[in-house]
Amino acid sequence: MSVDAATVRRVAHLARIALPEGDVAKMQAEINAMLGFVEQLNEVNVDGVEPMTSVMPMAMKKRADVVNDGEIAAQIVKNAPQSEDDYFMVPKVVE
Amino acid sequence: MTDLTKLTLTEARDGLRAKAFSATELAEAHIAAVESARLLNAYVLETPEIALKQAAVSDARLAKGEGGALEGLPLGIKDLYCTAGTRTTACSNILGNFVPTYESTVTSQLWRDGAVMLGKLNNDEFAMGSSNETSCFGNVINPWRREGSNMGVGSAGVEGTYLVPGGSSGGSSSAVAANLCLAATATDTGGSIRQPAAFTGTVGIKPTYGRCSRWGIVAFASSLDQAGPIGKSVRDCAVMLRSMSGHDPKDTTSVDIAVPDYEQAIGRSVKGMKIGIPKEYRIDGMPAEIEKLWQDGINWLKAAGAEIVNISLPHTKYALPAYYIVAPAEASSNLARYDGVRYGLREQGRDIADMYEKTRAAGFGREVKRRIMIGTYVLSAGYYDAYYLRAQKVRTLIKKDFEDVFAAGVHAILTPATPSAAFGIGEKGSADPVEMYLNDIFTVTVNMAGLPGIAVPAGLDGQGLPLGLQLIGRPFDEETLFALSEVIEQAAGRFPIPSRWWA
Numbered sequence: 001m002s003v004d005a006a007t008v009r010r011v012a013h014l015a016r017i018a019l020p021e022g023d024v025a026k027m028q029a030e031i032n033a034m035l036g037f038v039e040q041l042n043e044v045n046v047d048g049v050e051p052m053t054s055v056m057p058m059a060m061k062k063r064a065d066v067v068n069d070g071e072i073a074a075q076i077v078k079n080a081p082q083s084e085d086d087y088f089m090v091p092k093v094v095e
Numbered sequence: 096m097t098d099l100t101k102l103t104l105t106e107a108r109d110g111l112r113a114k115a116f117s118a119t120e121l122a123e124a125h126i127a128a129v130e131s132a133r134l135l136n137a138y139v140l141e142t143p144e145i146a147l148k149q150a151a152v153s154d155a156r157l158a159k160g161e162g163g164a165l166e167g168l169p170l171g172i173k174d175l176y177c178t179a180g181t182r183t184t185a186c187s188n189i190l191g192n193f194v195p196t197y198e199s200t201v202t203s204q205l206w207r208d209g210a211v212m213l214g215k216l217n218n219d220e221f222a223m224g225s226s227n228e229t230s231c232f233g234n235v236i237n238p239w240r241r242e243g244s245n246m247g248v249g250s251a252g253v254e255g256t257y258l259v260p261g262g263s264s265g266g267s268s269s270a271v272a273a274n275l276c277l278a279a280t281a282t283d284t285g286g287s288i289r290q291p292a293a294f295t296g297t298v299g300i301k302p303t304y305g306r307c308s309r310w311g312i313v314a315f316a317s318s319l320d321q322a323g324p325i326g327k328s329v330r331d332c333a334v335m336l337r338s339m340s341g342h343d344p345k346d347t348t349s350v351d352i353a354v355p356d357y358e359q360a361i362g363r364s365v366k367g368m369k370i371g372i373p374k375e376y377r378i379d380g381m382p383a384e385i386e387k388l389w390q391d392g393i394n395w396l397k398a399a400g401a402e403i404v405n406i407s408l409p410h411t412k413y414a415l416p417a418y419y420i421v422a423p424a425e426a427s428s429n430l431a432r433y434d435g436v437r438y439g440l441r442e443q444g445r446d447i448a449d450m451y452e453k454t455r456a457a458g459f460g461r462e463v464k465r466r467i468m469i470g471t472y473v474l475s476a477g478y479y480d481a482y483y484l485r486a487q488k489v490r491t492l493i494k495k496d497f498e499d500v501f502a503a504g505v506h507a508i509l510t511p512a513t514p515s516a517a518f519g520i521g522e523k524g525s526a527d528p529v530e531m532y533l534n535d536i537f538t539v540t541v542n543m544a545g546l547p548g549i550a551v552p553a554g555l556d557g558q559g560l561p562l563g564l565q566l567i568g569r570p571f572d573e574e575t576l577f578a579l580s581e582v583i584e585q586a587a588g589r590f591p592i593p594s595r596w597w598a
Contacts, residue, residue, distance in 0.1 A: 001478075001481070003472065007472075008468075011468050011471050011472045011475070012468060013452070014471050014475065015427060015455075015467050015468050015471040016431075016434070016448070016451040016452050016455055017452060017455045017456050017459065017464055017467065017468065018452040018453050018455070018456035019456070027464075027465065027468065030465050030528055031465065031468060031469055031472065033527050033528060033529055034419060034465075034469055034528065034529065035469075037416055037419065037529045037532075038416040038417075038419055038420055038482070038486075039416075040412070040413065040416055041413055041416050041417060041420075041485055041486060041489055042485075043413075044410070044413055044485075044488075044489050044492065046485060046488040046489065046492070049488040049491050049492060050488070050491055051484055051487035051488045051490075051491065052487045052488075052490040052491045052494065053487075054318075055304050055318055055319075055490075055494070055543075055544065055545030056303065056304050056305045056348075056350065056545050056570065058305070058350060060347050061344070061347060061351065063344065072196075075196040076437075077437075078194075078196055079193050079194065079196075079437070079438035079439070080436070080437055080438060081435060081436075081438075081439070081440070081441035082441065088436050088437060090436055090447055090450070091443075091444065091445075091446055091447050091450055092446070092447075093446075093447050
């Protein structure tokens with residue numbers, strides 16, 4: 001399989017990465033080189049094989065259902081590009 | 096006094112305990128070495144004031160006969176580890192001036208044990224790379240030079256064709272090889288500890304998935320990422336790994352089993368151990384010197400009493416293509432958090448979607464963007480089964496290959512660490528990204544199966560550059576890897592750099 005320019009533009013939008021028109025062809029070529037490389041996986045017979053979900057089988061530990069952190073709003077917003085009264089500020093979302 | 100930076104970590108530890116020198120003297124010697132090696136670009140942030148403060152505390156403890164396993168020992172920290180109050184960037188512009196308010200579990204354990212922080216080390220952006228050429232802070236230079244190299248220090252800095260230190264932990268490998276720290280933390284998603292170690296004549300171990308907590312380490316591909324050390328000797332790595340390991344309730348994939356005293360495994364007999372030699376690793380076009388290195392390794396282990404058996408890992412060739420579906424898929428999901436809202440870079444946009452797109456376009460480098468896009472594509476509706484699901488099934492088969500040989504009684508597997516020695520800057524991957532990815536052909540299977548793997552230097556190639564061997568172990572049996580790699584280190588010797596040409 002390979003991708004066309006329209007698919008590259010669509011994937012860039014899905015990934016929320018602005019892709020200037022001048023970069024589309026190069027990105028398309030690189031993605032197609034990768035897709036060509038992974039094509040060989042089609043040679044493998046995977047009938048009846050379970051997909052891996054956990055590389056080291058183990059039972060997940062569960063924490064007690066209690067509050068164990070919090071009251072650190074100032075720390076949480078400390079690295080925000082824009083914040084006010086412990087809120088993250090973003091451009092208007094709803095008109 | 097002898098040059099304190101030339102000591103191994105464990106030699107320095109013993110020297111401190113014997114009061115041959117102080118932790119402050121040890122820190123000062125390393126701070127001076129780091130300052131005089133800025134041309135190598137191994138450190139992206141130096142923290143001498145933190146180092147001296149920690150060293151003073153260590154001196155006070157040592158004077159009272161107290162102190163932890165790493166008391167007073169200066170380390171470098173890969174810039175993927177969050178360090179409270181100290182800038183952490185993953186070497187990406189998108190994290191900008193991010194200053195964590197918390198400490199990664201692994202580094203907190205190093206400070207608990209008395210270690211001293213010299214600074215943050217360069218790496219490929221978000222650990223995506225095999226040559227440290229994708230960092231937003233620029234390339235790292237390997238302290239090793241080819242024989243007759245045109246490289247040297249001129250008026251404009253380093254001149255001539257310099258070599259890459261491997262990646263993604265290129266700052267870690269370069270700094271350890273150049274004696275700019277006694278040991279370094281690193282991370283390994285597809286070979287990022289073992290390949291740089293092999294390129295610089297240092298030792299690097301990726302422990303079993305789950306051995307070290309991933310909490311507070313910038314995520315790339317969560318089912319593959321593991322922390323581990325790069326050091327000057329096998330023993331040094333054993334001491335480092337013991338401090339770095341252990342269960343952490345904050346990482347549900349960290350395993351709650353006891354951490355052995357790995358140093359006790361050094362010198363342990365390997366007599367009667369079965370060592371597998373996988374035929375699939377004998378690839379076409381493998382340089383004769385790597386064939387020879389592999390045979391040397393076989394001979395050394397045999398001489399130490401190990402039994403060599405030929406094995407087959409039939410799905411080996413599919414590990415790299417499966418990795419380049421699984422890792423970008425996980426990366427596209429993990430890196431969705433960099434949106435210009437909570438931390439890091441923000442570019443203004445006409446609405447929130449435009450802000451996201453502009454921020455991510457400006458903040459991510461080319462390699463990272465490509466991987467996010469591939470990951471987005473293989474997870475998108477209509478392609479998920481064909482790519483992602485198939486890759487995860489192939490991954491099951493890769494792991495089963497290993498389980499079968501371990502069930503047949505094999506204790507560990509010996510392979511070359513890399514298909515070549517360090518290459519020159521700009522030599523690979525400019526036209527086709529796959530050319531660069533092939534560097535990880537021997538290491539990536541280990542991540543796909545979650546197993547422990549160690550790279551240990553074993554010889555020099557025809558150009559005078561170090562080459563490494565890799566040992567792959569059973570899950571959570573890092574001790575056997577330390578015992579076996581000590582045999583190789585004893586036979587091959589260590590590989591200190593021939594000259595400090597940059598200073």
